[in-house]
Every structure is written in structure tokens, then in C-alpha cells.
Amino acid sequence: MIDDSAAARFAAMAAPHLDAAYNLARWLTRDPHDADDVVQEAYLRAFRFFDGFRGGDGRAWLLTIVRNTCYSWLEQNRFSSIHVEYDDRLDSLHDDDEGRPMHRLDPEQLLLQAGQQQLIETALQQLPIEHREILVLRELEELSYRQISEIAGIPMGTVMSRLSRARLQLRRSIEAMEQR
Amino acid sequence: MKTMNCDEAQELLSAFNDGELDLTLGLALEAHLESCPDCRAAHRSQQELTAALRHGATYYPAPALLRARLNAQLPGNPEQTARQIPTLPDRRRRSSVWATALAAALVIGVGVNLVLMSLQRQSALTDEVVAGHVRSLMVAHLDDIVSTDQHTVKPWFTGKLDFSPPVHDLAAEGFPLAGGRIDYINHRPVAALDYRRRQHVINLFVWPVPDRRATSPETSKRAGYNIARWSIDGMDYWAVSDLNASELLGFAQQLRTLERPTGP
Numbered sequence: 001m002i003d004d005s006a007a008a009r010f011a012a013m014a015a016p017h018l019d020a021a022y023n024l025a026r027w028l029t030r031d032p033h034d035a036d037d038v039v040q041e042a043y044l045r046a047f048r049f050f051d052g053f054r055g056g057d058g059r060a061w062l063l064t065i066v067r068n069t070c071y072s073w074l075e076q077n078r079f080s081s082i083h084v085e086y087d088d089r090l091d092s093l094h095d096d097d098e099g100r101p102m103h104r105l106d107p108e109q110l111l112l113q114a115g116q117q118q119l120i121e122t123a124l125q126q127l128p129i130e131h132r133e134i135l136v137l138r139e140l141e142e143l144s145y146r147q148i149s150e151i152a153g154i155p156m157g158t159v160m161s162r163l164s165r166a167r168l169q170l171r172r173s174i175e176a177m178e179q180r
Numbered sequence: 181m182k183t184m185n186c187d188e189a190q191e192l193l194s195a196f197n198d199g200e201l202d203l204t205l206g207l208a209l210e211a212h213l214e215s216c217p218d219c220r221a222a223h224r225s226q227q228e229l230t231a232a233l234r235h236g237a238t239y240y241p242a243p244a245l246l247r248a249r250l251n252a253q254l255p256g257n258p259e260q261t262a263r264q265i266p267t268l269p270d271r272r273r274r275s276s277v278w279a280t281a282l283a284a285a286l287v288i289g290v291g292v293n294l295v296l297m298s299l300q301r302q303s304a305l306t307d308e309v310v311a312g313h314v315r316s317l318m319v320a321h322l323d324d325i326v327s328t329d330q331h332t333v334k335p336w337f338t339g340k341l342d343f344s345p346p347v348h349d350l351a352a353e354g355f356p357l358a359g360g361r362i363d364y365i366n367h368r369p370v371a372a373l374d375y376r377r378r379q380h381v382i383n384l385f386v387w388p389v390p391d392r393r394a395t396s397p398e399t400s401k402r403a404g405y406n407i408a409r410w411s412i413d414g415m416d417y418w419a420v421s422d423l424n425a426s427e428l429l430g431f432a433q434q435l436r437t438l439e440r441p442t443g444p
Contacts, residue, residue, distance in 0.1 A: 016317040016422070018250070019379070022242035036246050043250055058404060059422075120236035138198065139233040140379070142424075145200045164194035167229055 028070040042069040131166035184212040313420035323359030345371035382421040397432035408432040
């Protein structure tokens, strides 16, 4: 028998974060129907685990479950999209094609103009999932590094360096698309 | 302080831009930016990228169908629980317990009761406005009148409320008005105005009070939401949102400057 007050507490905690949950799932799966299924499954899962939620940051707790549900869903259904194990350390050693160290920005790089929305959208969609995820959590959900660290299950220092590289990579691919 | 070179500086720009750099590193980076035009330009381009993303990348809100399906599936059907959450009868009962206790204390002759009572009322009110905010998001019932035009929203309240709430669009300041509805708070119908800041919803509750004193916005936190409250010109204002406290305070101050006291 389900405790009504637990159900009410769950609804009060989880319902206001539904948009955030869907937005994250939509960006991770890149498909509206998949996002629907993932969020539905994540919410049912969250309800089952709700006993383990000890108060605190409900948004981060819920998004952690949504994120994990996305990953296992992608593994089962589209093995190819995350088949490469991501390695932050490896990435940080890479220079780009012209030998610039990955973290250097060109001062004269072009400003992003209005009307480039489609470009930004496409560039973000094409980023590897770890970069896409961290940019969505930071720029669209406006979460703190601490929350992102909890959701993505990585240390704060890694949040900082991964975000830095994700931004750089996004900028590079926008520029590459502009030149095409 | 150890001076910073460009490589070190540019690695930290991202976190600096996000306001996540600790004070010592932040100061060292600021000192470097003062003296280095290249890194200043890189800093600007970071800010532009963030602005472009927030502006350019789509924020996908949950489809109504998904919301409805979840409501039906989850045992704690929010449509039902939403009605339970404000627990008005409970709150009345609680406050009457308090009132009884305070009355007893008065008989004994303790003189601090008025302060206690107003603190208690304040806290119960905070619960109520937060419940009002959560309720509006849960059942996706934010607006009865959907309009970004203050001249459409304001007259809509006429005849529905026994007062005329001031309605201002703050789109130019980055807080567009999205609509309004009637809510029930503090045992009376109140105006609830729906403002936006990026994807954040701000509920602004307004109702008249007998006291015409003006107070500056004060912020507090409850259940993960930020609250700003102030009074001016015989109206109480309560803004609730998951927006960060400093931007919510900015919103409160913008609105408050638009309402100048019209005398006692």
C-alpha cells in the first residue's frame, strides 16, 4: 500500500523540475520520443527511490536519476552513441590541428552574431555527450559546479576543466561550420 | 601574490566567468586581466559564448502530454496533491493553537507576544506563497490571463478582486510579464503575476494591507526557492522563484522603484 503523504511529498518535490528533466533528456537523447520515454521511466524510478532522498537539493537529486536513466537507455538502444569511454586527461593533452594548446583562445576570434541560433543549436547537438551534457547543465539549467558534480558524478575540478574544454570545442565547431 | 601567465589565466577564465573561482585565484586572474589585452579579449569572448548559448540553444519544456501521462501514472497524482499541499485548514488550525497559546501568555502578562505572533504569521505566509508558487508549476496553471501586455493584464483583475494590483511589464529589464491569475493566500484572494527570467518562472503575489509603510525588499529561502518581500503604498509584495537570490532581489528593486509612495 502506497503511503499517500509520501506520494504527495514526491509530487511536490518532483513536479516543478519536470521541464528541467525533459530538457536534459531531450538534449542527451536528441529525440523527442526517446526523451518522453526516458523521463517517464526516470520519474517512476525516482518515486521508487524516494525513500532514499534525505531532503536537500531535489533538482540535483532528480536530474541525477534522469541522467543515469538516459545513459542506460542509450546503452541499451543505441550502443554506438556512447561506445567510446570518455577520458578527461587524454583530452587535455591534445593540441588542435594548428598546434594551439586546447585551452588557448584566439583573441581575434569572431563574435557570435545574432541569427546564428541554428548554428549554435547544431554545434551543441553534435558535441560528444559529455560536453553536451555539461553545457546543458551549466548554460541552460544554470546549475552550480557543485550540483553538476553531483549529477554527472565527477569531482568539482573535473567540472571546471571539462566545462572549459566543452566551451572551447563548441566554439571551434561553430567556427568550422561558419567556414563551410 | 604570484603573478599569473596567459596559459594559467585562460584555463581559469571559464570558471571565473561562471563565478565559481575561489577568491585568491579570482583576484590573481583579475590582476592579470588588467594588464593583458589578449586575455581580456578571451574573457569577453567567453561571455559572448555563454550569452549566445543561453539565447540561441533551445530550452525544451516538458510536453503537456508527458505531464498528463505522469500525473496519471504516479501514485501521488499532482492534480490531487496540488489541492492538498496548501493545507489551509491545517494552517488555520495551527495558527489557532498559537493564538490560544498567546492568549494564555497574555493573561499571564508576558509582553512579547505581538512580536512572536508577527514572526509566526510571517513564517506561515512564507509557506503559503511558496505553496502557491509550487502549485502553479505542478498543475501547469500559471495563468488565467495570458498576456505580455500590462494594459491587458491589469483590467482583467477588475471585478475579480476588491483591489487593483499595480501591473508593470519589465521586459526591458529582462523580466517579461507572461500573465496573471487569482490565488488564495493569507485568507483572501490575491493577484498572482507571472514573470519570466530566461527559463525561470517568478510568481509575484500582491495584496493590500492596512499598513501603508514602505519597506525595502528582503530576501529569504524556503524549500529551495528564493523569496523577496516588500511593501509599498499599502500593498504587500511577495516574489517567489527558483531564480538565484541576487537576480530576484534585482527584480524586486526594479518593481519597487516603479511604485512610488503616494502619501500617507
